[in-house]
Amino acid sequence: MSGSVVLLCVLAIGIVAFLLGRLRANALAGPKLSNLHSRPVYYGGFVAIWATLPALLLLAFWSITAPSVIQSSVRGSFPAEVLAAPQAEQNLEFGMITSIARGMKLLSPADAETLAGDAATVRTLLSAKGVPLAGDPKPYMLPAADELNRLTDRSNWLMTGAAVLAALGGLVYALRAIQPKLRARNRVERVVLGALLGASSIAILTTIGIVASMLGEATHFFSMVPAHEFFFGTVWDPRFAAAGSGGSEGQFGLIPLLAGTLYIGFVAMLFAVPIGLFSAIYMAEYASPRVRAFAKPLLEILAGIPTIVYGFFALTTVGPFLRDISAQISGLVTGDYANFIQAQSVITAGFVMGIMLIPYVSSLSDDIITAVPRALRDGSLGLGATRSETVKRVILPAALPGIVGALLMTASRAVGETMIVVLAAGVAARMQLNPFEPMTTVTVKIVNQLTGDLEFTSPQTLVAFALGITLFALTLCLNIYALYIVRKYREQYE
Amino acid sequence: MNMLTETAVEKVLERKMTNSALKMSGTDVCVFYGEKQALHNVNLNIRENTVTALIGPSGCGKSTFLRTLNRMNDTIDSCRVTGKILLDTDDIYDPNIDVVELRARVGMVFQKPNPFPKSIYENIAYGPRIHGLARTRAEFDEIVESSLQRAGLWNEVKDRLQEPGTGLSGGQQQRLCIARAVAVSPEVILMDEPCSALDPIATAKVEELIHELRANFTIVIVTHSMQQAARVSQRTAMFHMGYLVEENDTDKMFTNPDDQRTQDYIMGRFG
Incomplete structure (x- = not known):
């Protein structure tokens, strides 16, 4: 399951959570709406936030860390002579493996059989699918690519499961937490405040990032040309x-x-x-x-x-x-x-x-x-x-x-x-x-x-x-x- | 027939007597803001060397009437004035009248003190400068000093004439604005709630000043304070819902008004 589908699932759960939360708040209120601390819509928002926010954070964290974990695991199984090569060369080899892995997913079962029969055909087969390779792959690369695909698939399934579980867990927890005295409005507003703060800090951090990158390159320049000659x-x-x-x-x-x-x-x-x-x-x-x-x-x-x-x-x-x-x-x-x-x-x-x-x-x-x-x-x-x-x-x-x-x-x-x-x-x-x-x-x-x-x-x-x-x-x-x-x-x- | 002529003659005589002391007079003054009529056929005379107070509840048209007297309403795009307003014998809404000259003759002091962001000296010298009332530095110095003297501000600011006018206290600022208006030597000074932003002590000073200014100027003052109207004015005009309800001597107005609405307003029953 791809990341965007998981995202949609989580958002759908969020909408359901909102409706359920509002429903439950209305039920708790009884005849008088003022029995509740906040309006029902805030309880809905409270449950929706619990259902989506942890799941989304989990998704983000997983998508950032999983590729590097998988990469190091695949690299660990490289043959000794490749591991001895300089880092830049290793990176090139791994790049090729990712290309092969990407191409192998596109192969039909018939192609896969030909490939299993003769590993040397891989380059022609893949370029027919629109995935060009820089050179003929080394023999260890095909199993490595297989391993990469397998690991990635497993990670995706795990991520989906974990995200959906987190969403449902959050939903259930928040639904049970709803009580007339719960200060849902204050909590929802605090989350909104956090979102506002996040948005403004992104702008500031970007500026800092731009300046830092320019400064880095400029120092590089000044190491070659003296500053007084420039200014x-x-x-x-x-x-x-x-x-x-x-x-x-x-x-x-x-x-x-x-x-x-x-x-x-x-x-x-x-x-x-x-x-x-x-x-x-x-x-x-x-x-x-x-x-x-x-x-x-x-x-x-x-x-x-x-x-x-x-x-x-x-x-x-x-x-x-x-x-x-x-x-x-x-x-x-x-x-x-x-x-x-x-x-x-x-x-x-x-x-x-x-x-x-x-x-x-x-x-x-x-x-x-x-x-x-x-x-x-x-x-x-x-x-x-x-x-x-x-x-x-x-x-x-x-x-x-x-x-x-x-x-x-x-x-x-x-x-x-x-x-x-x-x-x-x-x-x-x-x-x-x-x-x-x-x-x-x-x-x-x-x-x-x-x-x-x-x-x-x-x-x-x-x-x-x-x-x-x-x-x-x-x-x-x-x-x-x-x-x-x-x-x-x-x-x-x- | 005989009776008729007699009353006619009486009327003419009466008008002559009052006219001799009249500085400004409004006849059938109507003011419109867009479609809305703010003043309905107001007939009001302003006597020379007299303080005339305009009173009435908020939105009754008293400020609007005040602003027609020096055509400050011209600065509002949608505003239209009909009727006739005379200053001495000049119709101030005559197309041949120069509004700049009119405003030099009929000065204005506003509700909120509005000194220019310039020095105290330059605030006073502003009007004389644009009207060419002085030529040399000495002449300007004299105008500045005499205007500040008249506004009772000279002793407080004579050592800091070059400091910004905005740095004065609220009451001082308002007296500075009065001095600024006096510096142009107008014939009439219009005051639009000049004390509404001031504390009681500053208010007392401004009221005292109004008393003294009466000797040389004709003053029209809009005020929300009944006590103030009673203290400073000799004539009072009461407005209500865009109509002039009653105009009378202040003493009579506050003891035995002709109109029930005036009585109600003064007694605090509405407004």
């Missing part, structure tokens, strides 16, 4: 070369990439901040509810466009347009139709990224401006100030810390943005100040270093993790600072 190097030239082929030492200077990232982010903010802020002021202070009702969702559609779409918008529309118009301008001024804006350039990437950021700036600022108490608006209007004076002199100063926080959050998005810059900014790692020339960013280089068939042991690939952790640290700092400012601002009105 303070001004030349980026990783020299693609296979690991161990010699002459592979490239130069991994972070500075040009960081400069490109910050420059493009700055240009993007230059476009996004005024437009986003003005639209937020309009939406929050001037727009009638009717205009707001359709204009705001419309503006936020921008936020829903995948960034890759912005990327090819930049690549196919904005870039060529800027290039052509620059050629026209220089033609008009100097008579020479040479374009001074490259199709891939800081300005192209910054402009398109700015468009992408507008809804972030405007919707965050809108929330903050709307949060300024109405009393302040009334106070200013009551003194004879116009709406515009009220916005300039009272609302914006009051909302400023929050808006700065919102802008910092937006900036951290700009720094981490990938697809637009990959398509629109170019790949040349250069340090220069001309916004019409291509530059590259940290994210572009991460993509470049990881796409290709390099091994994950060369500095050329591992540098991606060092870049990633740098970027992560940068955006984390920006976000923490932004949150700090926003929180400080919130305290003013509470």
